[in-house]
Amino acid sequence: MIMENVVAGIDIGGTNTVVGLVTKSGEILKETTLSTRLETTFDGFIKILVSEIEKLLMTFEHDYKLVGIGIGAPNSSYDLGAIVDAPNLQWKGILPVCKEITKHTGVNSVVTNDANAAAVGEMLFGDAQGMKNFVILTLGTGLGSGIVVDGRLVLGSEGFAGEFGHIVAKPNGRQCGCGKRGCLETYASATGIRRTAFKMLADSNHPSLLRNITYDKLTSKFITEAAKTGDPLARSAFEYTGLILGTRLADLVAILNPEAIFFFGGLANAGELLLDPTRRYMEEYLFPVFRGKVKLLISGLQNKNAAVLGAAALMWKEL
Amino acid sequence: MIMENVVAGIDIGGTNTVVGLVTKSGEILKETTLSTRLETTFDGFIKILVSEIEKLLMTFEHDYKLVGIGIGAPNSSYDLGAIVDAPNLQWKGILPVCKEITKHTGVNSVVTNDANAAAVGEMLFGDAQGMKNFVILTLGTGLGSGIVVDGRLVLGSEGFAGEFGHIVAKPNGRQCGCGKRGCLETYASATGIRRTAFKMLADSNHPSLLRNITYDKLTSKFITEAAKTGDPLARSAFEYTGLILGTRLADLVAILNPEAIFFFGGLANAGELLLDPTRRYMEEYLFPVFRGKVKLLISGLQNKNAAVLGAAALMWKEL
Numbered sequence: 001m002i003m004e005n006v007v008a009g010i011d012i013g014g015t016n017t018v019v020g021l022v023t024k025s026g027e028i029l030k031e032t033t034l035s036t037r038l039e040t041t042f043d044g045f046i047k048i049l050v051s052e053i054e055k056l057l058m059t060f061e062h063d064y065k066l067v068g069i070g071i072g073a074p075n076s077s078y079d080l081g082a083i084v085d086a087p088n089l090q091w092k093g094i095l096p097v098c099k100e101i102t103k104h105t106g107v108n109s110v111v112t113n114d115a116n117a118a119a120v121g122e123m124l125f126g127d128a129q130g131m132k133n134f135v136i137l138t139l140g141t142g143l144g145s146g147i148v149v150d151g152r153l154v155l156g157s158e159g160f161a162g163e164f165g166h167i168v169a170k171p172n173g174r175q176c177g178c179g180k181r182g183c184l185e186t187y188a189s190a191t192g193i194r195r196t197a198f199k200m201l202a203d204s205n206h207p208s209l210l211r212n213i214t215y216d217k218l219t220s221k222f223i224t225e226a227a228k229t230g231d232p233l234a235r236s237a238f239e240y241t242g243l244i245l246g247t248r249l250a251d252l253v254a255i256l257n258p259e260a261i262f263f264f265g266g267l268a269n270a271g272e273l274l275l276d277p278t279r280r281y282m283e284e285y286l287f288p289v290f291r292g293k294v295k296l297l298i299s300g301l302q303n304k305n306a307a308v309l310g311a312a313a314l315m316w317k318e319l
Numbered sequence: 320m321i322m323e324n325v326v327a328g329i330d331i332g333g334t335n336t337v338v339g340l341v342t343k344s345g346e347i348l349k350e351t352t353l354s355t356r357l358e359t360t361f362d363g364f365i366k367i368l369v370s371e372i373e374k375l376l377m378t379f380e381h382d383y384k385l386v387g388i389g390i391g392a393p394n395s396s397y398d399l400g401a402i403v404d405a406p407n408l409q410w411k412g413i414l415p416v417c418k419e420i421t422k423h424t425g426v427n428s429v430v431t432n433d434a435n436a437a438a439v440g441e442m443l444f445g446d447a448q449g450m451k452n453f454v455i456l457t458l459g460t461g462l463g464s465g466i467v468v469d470g471r472l473v474l475g476s477e478g479f480a481g482e483f484g485h486i487v488a489k490p491n492g493r494q495c496g497c498g499k500r501g502c503l504e505t506y507a508s509a510t511g512i513r514r515t516a517f518k519m520l521a522d523s524n525h526p527s528l529l530r531n532i533t534y535d536k537l538t539s540k541f542i543t544e545a546a547k548t549g550d551p552l553a554r555s556a557f558e559y560t561g562l563i564l565g566t567r568l569a570d571l572v573a574i575l576n577p578e579a580i581f582f583f584g585g586l587a588n589a590g591e592l593l594l595d596p597t598r599r600y601m602e603e604y605l606f607p608v609f610r611g612k613v614k615l616l617i618s619g620l621q622n623k624n625a626a627v628l629g630a631a632a633l634m635w636k637e638l
Contacts (some may be wrong), residue, residue: 133476147574149473156468156576157452158612166606167570179607251486255466255574257475287485288498293477 006064007319008053009312011114011305012036012073012097014088019052020305021064022312026125029064030056031308042091043100050104069101069109070315072117072307077159081111087177110314114138114307115162116153118264118299119146120317121310127262127300134260135252136299137164139267142177143185143192149256153314164252165189169244188245190220190266197223197237208233224270238270242277249278250285253294264299264306271298325383326638327372328631330433330624331355331392331416333407338371339624340383341631345444348383349375350627361410362419369423388420388428389634391436391626396478400430406496429633433457433626434481435472437583437618438465439636440629446581446619453579454571455618456483458586461496462504462511468575472633483571484508488563507564509539509585516542516556527552543589557589561596568597569604572613583618583625590617 006029011018013036020031032052039045057066075086081098083089098109112120115138122128122136132151138144143165147154154161165185166178173182174195186192197210197218209226210218210233226234249261267274275296283291301309325348330337332355339350351371358364376385394405400417402408417428431439438455441447447455451470457463462484466473473480484504485497492501493514505511516529516537528545529537529552545553568580586593594615602610620628 131476145574149468149475150471152469154468154575157450157578158576160608161574161576163573163576163606163608166573168566168604171566171604180604247487247490251570252574254482254485255464255480255571256473257477257480257482259476285487285490285499287482289479289482 003062003065005067006057007067007312007315008056008069009308009310009315010049010069010071011117011307011311012071012083012089013307014074017049018305018308019049019056020308020312021056022309022316024316026309026313028305028308030059031305032056037090040090042095045091046097046100046104050101053105066105066107068107068315068319069105070117070311070313071097071101071109071111072114072311073097073111074113076111076113078110078112078116078153078155079159081109083111108315108318110318112153112155112159112314113144113162114310115144115146116155117146117310117314118144118301118306119148119153119310120313121301121306122262122299123148123151124313124316125301125309126306127297128260131259133256133258134262135164135256135258136262136264138265139189139263140265141189141191143189147256164248167248167251169248184244184248188241188248193220193223193237193241193267194218196240197234200233200236200240204233206233210234220267221269224273227270227273235273238273239277241274242279243281246278246281246283247285249282249296250287253282253290254287257290258294260295260297262297262299264302268298268302322381322384324386325376326386326631326634327375327388328627328629328634329368329388329390330436330626330630331390331402331408332626333393336368337624337627338368338375339627339631340375341628341635343635345628345632347624347627349378350624351375356409359409361414364410365416365419365423369420372424385424385426387426387634387638388424389436389630389632390416390420390428390430391433391630391633392416392430393432395430395432397429397431397435397472397474398478400428402430427634427637429637431472431474431478431633432463432481433629434463434465435474436465436629436633437463437620437625438467438472438629439632440620440625441581441618442467442470443632443635444620444628445625446616447579450578452575452577453581454483454575454577455581455583457584458508458582459584460508460510462508466575483567486567486570488567503563503567507560507567512539512542512556512560512586513537515559516553519552519555519559523552525552529553539586540588543592546589546592554592557592558596560593561598562600565597565600565602566604568601568615569606572601572609573606576609577613579614579616581616581618583621587617587621
């Protein structure tokens with residue numbers, strides 16, 4: 001009997017970590033979720049991760065052979081194979097996640113941030129198959145970006161490329177978690193549109209469904225639903241988000257000339273509500289040679305576990 | 320006797336075209352300049368170019384063998400091997416410059432814009448030797464940029480990447496030659512700093528050496544000289560240029576994480592007068608992980624014929 005090769009994809013988040021087994025064709029055979037906060041030491045956490053991979057493999061008895069591990073983690077450096085000073089994790093400093101996980105499993109491993117993983121996932125298993133130049137934006141709590149140029153992930157000189165969420169959208173604008181002000185992600189993200197909606201509630205007298213909900217409870221999903229019912233304030237919030245994001249995407253296109261820009265994550269569920277104004281303003285600010293040519297698309301992995309698929313895709317791409 | 324290989328580097332500009340023979344080590348053996356407007360037909364111009372290359376080769380009798388031709392030209396597409404709708408040339412439409420020149424010479428040829436050529440020139444013959452990730456800005460009449468990621472030129476899906484001069488520096492700002500408003504090059508270029516100086520002459524009452532010169536005669540060189548003598552208005556013009564350029568370079572660094580950014584062209588002759596404020600504002604707006612790490616440098620080819628060297632370097636890189 002021939003064992004089929006399989007890669008483990010690991011998505012390490014601030015709260016939860018998901019481990020899955022992914023085939024070469026992008027099928028998640030089985031996955032499991034555990035708390036990232038189970039262990040106080042990083043070493044202890046690695047040991048739990050490895051035992052979870054072994055348990056997943058054992059459920060298939062000897063049908064699958066582990067050939068590599070791909071890891072998506074915040075603030076991680078592909079070149080170093082490490083997580084570096086991640087504000088959302090309880091372990092500080094440089095965490096050599098690849099070295100540790102390879103030591104315990106005997107197979108190669110790679111790490112990158114979730115947006116880079118999403119980019120490779122889109123390229124191997126999603127709607128960017130065949131594309132050589134594209135960008136994916138992950139619109140959740142923040143705005144992450146994964147950039148592919150000429151078929152390869154852009155990592156930069158230290159592996160930290162793709163911080164498109166921290167370009168300056170408004171000098172001296174909204175306070176950002178990174179310590180700066182006016183970063184793009186304070187406007188264009190699930191939390192960004194919430195801030196926009198609340199500013200509009202303050203600035204205008206228009207009645208709105210959003211006036212009956214607290215800041216902490218308001219979600220981009222709620223704003224999306226309100227906009228779909230025609231709530232003018234919710235629609236204005238999307239229009240403003242599209243203005244800020246579209247203008248900056250025009251800059252990104254001028255720099256990189258991509259074929260498409262994919263949208264992934266919570267705010268991407270708004271679909272054309274978000275894409276339509278973003279496209280309009282992007283086109284308005286585009287350098288003439290690029291007009292009408294750049295596709296804005298919802299990720300082909302939008303309703304799948306893209307983080308696990310992307311992390312695994314990164315390893316599959318190397319094998 | 321063994322003939323040494325040589326590449327012809329051609330720099331096609333709106334007014335003049337320079338043709339040179341360049342060795343593998345980056346030495347320009349001999350070069351010649353001709354008017355780009357000599358011929359009304361593009362075919363006729365190509366024939367003249369080819370005969371100029373032949374004449375250059377003949378001056379060395381049989382010492383050198385032509386092995387390729389690199390061309391730097393405005394609005395050109397590497398992928399198409401063509402110049403496309405160049406506003407500064409008298410021939411319109413798509414000009415298949417590579418196909419034509421190869422037909423007449425029998426050697427391979429490549430074309431790209433002057434900023435991309437400068438990037439490859441810096442990488443092969445300048446101060447970016449050994450660097451894998453960097454950007455070069457050409458600050459002349461406009462602002463061009465050549466981007467290198469992982470040792471390779473970024474061309475984008477249609478070969479038009481690197482239009483950093485046309486990102487939006489100020490929404491509804493200064494009128495740009497491209498038809499948009501507020502493009503970065505209307506602030507950060509040799510003509511951009513002239514516009515800034517004239518705005519400052521209008522807005523302030525400060526005495527300045529610049530009050531005795533017409534708009535058409537004012538050059539970035541004159542502003543540089545005035546700033547060196549301590550002229551406060553000229554110094555303010557550099558400060559403002561650094562603010563606009565530095566802020567946008569912080570964005571570029573967030574996206575690409577380059578090791579260095581090189582400055583080339585007329586305005587780069589200002590040296591630290593330009594680099595110091597640009598660096599200060601860039602650092603202020605940088606995402607924390609990048610602070611103190613990105614080198615801003617004057618091009619190593621600043622006083623050489625970088626356009627011819629760069630065009631030839633592009634061909635040498637392919638050989």
